[in-house]
Amino acid sequence: MIEKVNSGHPDKVADRIAGAIVDLAYATEENPKIAVEVLIGHGICHAIIETSAVLDETDIEKAIARIAGNVKPDIVIVPQDSHLARNQAESIHCGDNGVFRGMPLTDEQKALSQIARDIYKVYPYDGKYILDEARLIICQSNAKKVHLKKIYREAEINPLGDWTGGTDVDTGATNRKLGSDMADSVTGGGLHGKDLSKADVSVNIYAFLKAQRTGKPVELVCAIGDSSVDGIPYEEIVAQAREYITSIGGFEKFAEWGLF
Template structure:
């Protein structure tokens, strides 16, 4: 590891057009899982000026039959869910308003050829919903074992959104981005060298006293989020560096599901397999295997077996057993990486990391996904409880398996 270096991560707010799309897609996943825990969902969303479009493949009891006929009332529920999601985010602008945007629903039945490979039948176990590679990561940078640059980037925007919703920062509009650069010595952050925050704002907050008020507010949020010892003369602030940011959200830039996968995961501190999470039910290993690899990596670090850990899993569509498991503790491990791999394979409750075993162990067939779709899928709590993949309840099992 280099002795001194700079590292940067970015985040985007719940009002960013791509995140609007992610939240809509995951709200649809939750709607369908609430009707059928075994529902198959692949929902993509497009957002642009006064328009939301859904597309994708679905299947589920009480939702749609294989001929493409909707169950009574479901299309209306879908539209209501979409509009309520946009309303919750806070869009009531001429260019994008929850009540008046045009809505298109192009969801259709899941391909029978995909279904035959994924579904369990006879002696065949449920297979992976697609081929692919998935990565998980954990590091002891923060109490939640996440990269500090991403953790701070998320929390700046979460705080701003909370103030906007509470009415204590009425000049803020929903669309925003943040970016944090830290200077490291070894694995320890010693200084914040650059903070970038671009936020959509009310009219007039791009000049004079109102601009100064907005910038002072952003700096106060940064000071609340980032430890004081990291901020100082070396810290450079870039707040709305382009000037005006009145036109934003889907009216300013089109949004699509799955375009912020690095924001969703580890801020560039770890590899990414390439698959997005939002809009997919948990039979899709793009989602469920990424969650189990985070769970494994976090428990390895929490167990004191490493300071940093990256895990990779690989799958083939229709095949239940993973093709490979790879553990890398980046030279920080207290035991060999191969020993950790072997220990994971000996933990019975993980069920060999098949798609069905992952869903069962992490209890993924529940409508929990809309809460994941902004401010990252990892390293945070939802309504007071960790997401299942954020638990550290595997620590004792890992230690026992290593001792066996």
């Protein structure tokens, strides 16, 4: 059983804004330290940004408008905590405590991810979907139910009727849809709005990719300041995560669908 939300869901809009802000930080520094939290809804977008990089507030406002449309930005930018900054002063160390899991994706999970993408291409609006052995439930805003029923004949489509969705109907918050992003790999920590030194990002990506490569579950634990994880240097973990993020087009693109 798996639930997936699309890139227009309010929580994913928040993730995408956070990812876009991290992209801005990486455009100014090779290894910025940044953490972003976004709350958006009903015409307002709050963004709290802790960062080592110097960011132009106008660029942030443009990113918010591009992703979320006509909303009022409320932006707070503060320096990263000095104690945390010293942890990374000489070399890249694990930037957080955590327990992490990587799980091979099931055929069911892969199938729902593709269904979500296919529907979003036609209806690029707020949507969420559930698939298990017995049911496919499609809740797609601004959609023609008759059209979807022709494609997904056995699905339950908009059980409560038509709806409009989006951030004028519901609020969105960063990292609130990790089940949609990570499937069975969810443990603690959030994927979005953080730089690669954070274990929440790099170790989660590493564990997930290793599980897909080996076909076996991966369980890891690390503490802030660790120089190695899973028997390899933490810098290598970060390098693998950087390669993955680069391959998909950056942190904003990563936020659209998560890891699958």
